[in-house]
Amino acid sequence: MNYNRTDRTLETDRLLLRLFKPADAEEVRDYCNNYKIYRSTLTLPYPYPLECAVSWMANHEQNFDLDRMYEFAITDRNTGKLHGAVGISNHQPYHNGEIAYWIGEAHWGQGYGTEAARAVIEFVFTEKNYHRVYARHFASNPASGKIMQKCGMSYEGTLKDHIYKNDSYEDLVYYGILNPVKENPET
Numbered sequence: 001m002n003y004n005r006t007d008r009t010l011e012t013d014r015l016l017l018r019l020f021k022p023a024d025a026e027e028v029r030d031y032c033n034n035y036k037i038y039r040s041t042l043t044l045p046y047p048y049p050l051e052c053a054v055s056w057m058a059n060h061e062q063n064f065d066l067d068r069m070y071e072f073a074i075t076d077r078n079t080g081k082l083h084g085a086v087g088i089s090n091h092q093p094y095h096n097g098e099i100a101y102w103i104g105e106a107h108w109g110q111g112y113g114t115e116a117a118r119a120v121i122e123f124v125f126t127e128k129n130y131h132r133v134y135a136r137h138f139a140s141n142p143a144s145g146k147i148m149q150k151c152g153m154s155y156e157g158t159l160k161d162h163i164y165k166n167d168s169y170e171d172l173v174y175y176g177i178l179n180p181v182k183e184n185p186e187t
Contacts, residue, residue: 001119003127007087008064010072010119017086017116019064020057024073027082028053031104039166040141041102043062054075067092071123074103083107084118088124095131097124099106099169101147108143114150121151126178132178138163 002011010017020028029050031037038046045052063069071087084103091097099120103113124130135153137144149155153175159170 001122003123008124010123011077012115012142013110014077014117015083015115016075016077016080017119018075020060020071020085022036022054023056024082025053025057028057028085029082031082034105036105037102040138040144042057042136042138042163044102056079067128068127070120072116072120074101075114083112084116086113086120088120090124090128090130095129097130097133099133099135100145113147115143117147117151121177130179132176134174136172136174136177139173142172143174145175151177153177 001176004011028084029048029052032044032053033046033048038044038048060071062071063071067090069087071085074084074086075082075083082104084101084107086099086101088099089097100115101113101117108118119129122135124133134152135144135148136157137148139158140161153176156174158174159172162172163170
């Protein structure tokens with residue numbers, strides 16, 4: 001992962017993670033107005049109108065500047081094509097944050113979520129000095145848990161019937177990872 005402080009971008013082998021631009025709003029709406037994505041996310045509304053995309057992106061730059069949250073568009077490094085989003089909160093008093101992501105259905109199964117999540121975890125460990133990163137997923141969405149595992153996160157527990165959504169209860173599965181440098185300062 002290469003971090004460009006000036007542009008606030010992260011570069012990986014295949015991806016460029018950058019701040020969202022107003023021109024992304026229609027594509028975000030098109031990706032997020034998908035029942036399959038809605039049913040596997042905690043707060044995404046459905047249907048997902050353009051206004052949701054615009055309002056969601058409105059504070060990204062300010063949140064980044066104030067170190068509240070870091071939200072990136074996941075794009076193809078060569079073509080600039082938008083694949084999804086990845087973001088992480090910054091709980092400064094606790095030196096941790098929660099990572100979350102979504103990938104447009106057309107791009108599922110290609111490893112973009114894992115590649116982007118790994119880059120963001122490395123970014124917050126090396127650039128923002130986090131001690132810990134955690135994530136959660138619905139038990140009904142094991143693909144999200146696979147991404148967490150591939151990023152080196154460990155299973156930490158399940159909150160049974162924790163969320164009520166779509167007329168049923170969902171288990172919420174938690175994963176976490178500690179900063180390896182902070183965990184082993186002599187290495």
